[in-house]
Amino acid sequence: MAAIREAGLALIHAHGYEAMSLRELAREVGLTAGALYNHIDNKQTLLFDLIDEHMDQVLAHLEEALAVDADPRGRMADFVRFHLLYHIDHRLEVFIGHSELRSLTPENRDVILAKRRLYEDRVTAVIEDGVRGGLFAVADSRVAAYGILAMLTGVCTWFDPRGRLDADAVIRIYTDMVLKGLAAPSRP
Template sequence: MARTTGSNGARTHAAIRAAATGLIYRQGFAAMNLRDLAAEVGIQPGSLYNHIDSKQALLFDLMQDHMAALLAGTDAALDAAGPALMDRLRAFLDHHVLYHMERREEIAIANSELRALEPENRARIVALRSAYEARLTALLREGVAAGLLSVPDVAVTAYAMLAMLTGICSWYRPDGRLGKEELVALHTALALNGILRRQHQA
């Protein structure tokens, strides 16, 4: 990568984060060293500390920002969907699939490097993940109460749905046979058909 000499702090900071994301995705957090990160960005290793506190802090910031983006995008999708339960549930599922198609590296890091976080940092990320899962479980409980959904165990169903939909990030390719909209619609339909009461299925 070209040297960032002369660039402003925000630009260098963004370059560090982008380079770190790529290196952690390809090598794993444990194998990534700050000397390689500095070389990737085009700065001296010591200059990294003008932008990060530590390697651990960098990983935490990347994972926290990923969760913040996921939560903010989900809340925006839910707000835009309006008050109808099934519209909001579809909006949640649609956004989950689309986000996981477009953020492959961030998702891989979030799922594989949670163990690399120090206990306090891990607890904070786990809390954000729980907050995200809670949005889905709340929708499922609302659907059960309204008689629209058949969900014997809300928590297990939510985990199963998220695991199925998240899997798209491991095989999706932009040049694949189906486009994003088709894949989102297909995955959302698969998820919903497993929980809709029979009389509500298409």
């Protein structure tokens, strides 16, 4: 099943969900089209399983990342590091999770959107903790979370591990931007 998942990710990434055929997938993994159905029910199930497993993984690892530090600034820094590294290391899953959400059935899309809300809620909660503690000052914690998520997720589109900056340098830059953007003004 792992080979089917990997080939499915690569084919959907390369051609898009609509253009990918199960015959092509079967050929990639050395199965007949009929034998492929012993492993997956249909193309929609494959897509849902790929995105759903990605969301389960990202949520599980998020909890691990946020458990490290009690201070909201530390948790936000841990979050930035986690989010960037996960998105750098799982580019295909992230791309498909965003670009092919439209291809899910309404029922499957609702499941994924609920998991995305859980992720957004956790980031929002860190911001709200910082606001309550006087460390952060934002007009709307949810909007701040959306802005941070959009900025961080963009790393998938441009980061190149062979580029001028390594992942740690990018993490330092982004962490600095996020924490400065959230910071409450210093008191005289």
